[in-house]
Amino acid sequence: xxxxxxxxxxxxxxxxxxxxxxxxxxxxxxxxxxxxxxxxxxxxxxxxxxxxxxxxxxxxxxxxxxxxxxxxxxxxxxxxxxxxxxxxxxxxxxxxxxxxxxxxxxxxxxxxxxxxxxxxxxxxxxxxxxxxxxxxxxxxxxxxxxxxxxxxxxxxxxxxxxxxxxxxxxxxxxxxxxxxxxxxxxxxxxxxxxxxxxxxxxxxxxxxxxxxxxxxxxxxxxxxxxxxxxxxxxxxxxxxxxxxxxxxxxxxxxxxxxxxxxxxxxxxxxxxxxxxxxxxxxxxxxxxxxxxxxxxxxxxxxxxxxxxxxxxxxxxxxxxxxxxxxxxxxxxxxxxxxxxxxxxxxxxxxxxxxxxxxxxxxxxxxxxxxxxxxxxxxxxxxxxxxxxxxxxxxxxxxxxxxxxxxxxxxxxxxxxxxxxxxxxxxxxxxxxxxxxxxxxxxxxxxxxxxxxxxxxxxxxxxxxxxxxxxxxxxxxxxxxxxxxxxxxxxxxxxxxxxxxxxxxxxxxxxxxxxxxxxxxxxxxxxxxxxxxxxxxxxxxxxx
Numbered sequence: 028x029x030x031x032x033x034x035x036x037x038x039x040x041x042x043x044x045x046x047x048x049x050x051x052x053x054x055x056x057x058x059x060x061x062x063x064x065x066x067x068x069x070x071x072x073x074x075x076x077x078x079x080x081x082x083x084x085x086x087x088x089x090x091x092x093x094x095x096x097x098x099x100x101x102x103x104x105x106x107x108x109x110x111x112x113x114x115x116x117x118x119x120x121x122x123x124x125x126x127x128x129x130x131x132x133x134x135x136x137x138x139x140x141x142x143x144x145x146x147x148x149x150x151x152x153x154x155x156x157x158x159x160x161x162x163x164x165x166x167x168x169x170x171x172x173x174x175x176x177x178x179x180x181x182x183x184x185x186x187x188x189x190x191x192x193x194x195x196x197x198x199x200x201x202x203x204x205x206x207x208x209x210x211x212x213x214x215x216x217x218x219x220x221x222x223x224x225x226x227x228x229x230x231x232x233x234x235x236x237x238x239x240x241x242x243x244x245x246x247x248x249x250x251x252x253x254x255x256x257x258x259x260x261x262x263x264x265x266x267x268x269x270x271x272x273x274x275x276x277x278x279x280x281x282x283x284x285x286x287x288x289x290x291x292x293x294x295x296x297x298x299x300x301x302x303x304x305x306x307x308x309x310x311x312x313x314x315x316x317x318x319x320x321x322x323x324x325x326x327x328x329x330x331x332x333x334x335x336x337x338x339x340x341x342x343x344x345x346x347x348x349x350x351x352x353x354x355x356x357x358x359x360x361x362x363x364x365x366x367x368x369x370x371x372x373x374x375x376x377x378x379x380x381x382x383x384x385x386x387x388x389x390x391x392x393x394x395x396x397x398x399x400x401x402x403x404x405x406x407x408x409x410x411x412x413x414x415x416x417x418x419x420x421x422x423x424x425x426x427x428x429x430x431x432x433x434x435x436x437x438x439x440x441x442x443x444x445x446x447x448x449x450x451x452x453x454x455x456x457x458x459x460x461x462x463x464x465x466x467x468x469x470x471x472x473x474x475x476x477x478x479x480x481x482x483x484x485x486x487x488x489x490x491x492x493x494x495x496x497x498x499x500x501x502x503x504x505x506x507x508x509x510x511x512x513x514x515x516x517x518x519x520x521x522x523x524x525x526x527x528x529x530x531x532x533x534x535x536x537x538x539x540x541x542x543x544x545x546x547x548x549x550x551x552x553x554x555x556x557x558x559x560x561x562x563x564x565x566x567x568x569x570x
Contacts, residue, residue, distance in 0.1 A: 262301030
């Protein structure tokens with residue numbers, strides 16, 4: 028067939044020709060020399076310059092022209108105006124190529140939205156991990172403002188609510204370091220900020236005029252602002268603050284979906300900041316309570332030497348069920364009262380009851396000479412308490428007489444104190460009684476003991492004698508081992524005895540679990556003591 032006949036055949040109005048022209052998708056027939064040989068109606072509507080004889084590169088976008096030039100066999104894709112098309116080649120043996128174009132805009136947009144959604148989900152997950160990794164409020168603010176500046180805006184601020192006009196402000200610009208500061212500013216200067224700090228819904232970005240942003244909000248030396256987002260940081264019951272996002276005039280303004288995403292991020296940041304603030308408040312309250320519950324430092328009082336040591340059942344806890352106190356005499360010449368006790372249980376619940384017992388005994392000091400009465404009144408107070416717990420304790424009233432110390436010792440369900448003589452003998456004080464807080468009546472027997480110079484009275488809790496450990500890891504420390512340790516402490520100062528007992532008990536339990544441990548030592552000071560000149564020369568005994 029001649030070329031003229033072939034051309035006539037191509038342009039004949041046959042049913043196939045009519046189907047080609049009216050095909051719903053654009054189609055281009057390209058000659059071997061790269062010129063458009065034919066374009067159907069849809070292709071002409073899409074590419075107005077796609078006329079017979081026009082080079083393909085002059086009629087279609089560069090991505091399609093390049094795909095044709097490279098003789099690709101796989102589909103190619105790219106934008107045409109605001110739409111996206113996929114071009115599929117149909118190559119013929121004579122060198123002609125038919126390009127069929129399929130509108131892929133919806134599919135591509137769906138894929139792009141899916142990628143965007145996945146990226147945002149990954150960002151929110153990472154943000155949550157970073158925010159929840161700390162319960163420090165400043166750290167949460169720093170993470171929030173850094174993430175916001177890196178992923179959501181050109182600059183960001185996080186403002187924590189506070190009383191008055193002094194606000195805690197964290198700020199960061201993209202690519203820069205964050206900073207925290209206290210600033211005395213008026214939230215009303217920025218429309219929408221005061222409302223956000225109170226937890227009201229955010230104002231749409233299009234309603235905010237960037238020109239109204241005060242100087243303390245805009246980053247120093249930055250280009251003029253083009254778009255602003257202010258969204259609350261919702262907390263647990265009360266607002267956690269506000270997030271401010273800023274974009275420069277050269278950046279795209281915040282879109283509706285971006286503002287929604289910013290609120291999703293703000294919700295996570297607000298929850299983390301609220302948790303951090305709650306933790307800080309609870310930690311402050313706990314610290315205040317702990318200071319009142321911790322055993323006091325002991326010293327020499329009215330010629331009697333006191334020392335004490337305490338170790339809670341867990342290294343992460345500072346208080347527990349063991350306690351001790353030393354109360355100076357309320358009248359001159361009266362007895363000093365030392366108390367060591369052990370509340371049933373451990374941890375914070377036991378510490379709360381410990382505080383109640385200590386406060387009750389403090390109120391009963393005027394009757395420190397009458398141990399039985401103090402124990403009876405304490406027993407009644409615990410029985411009337413909502414705490415279903417009991418306690419054991421030892422009372423020790425001490426009076427210095429000449430060079431010795433007169434002790435009155437009373438055990439209420441507690442292990443009897445041990446008396447350490449200067450010659451190494453260890454004696455058990457003859458006192459016993461029932462525990463307090465369990466029975467209607469608490470009976471106790473009081474023993475009188477005299478400490479000669481250098482003698483000590485050691486009161487301890489069962490956390491020491493029942494400590495498990497040792498070479499095999501499950502042995503009981505026991506009272507016999509305690510007695511042997513105390514025999515080696517004969518004549519030692521009270522603090523040295525405490526340190527020795529604590530050291531042995533700690534070595535025994537090692538890293539294993541243990542109960543609360545407490546020990547109190549009451550000693551009669553020696554009439555001679557070791558002194559040093561200027562704290563540097565060798566010590567000597569003086570009278």
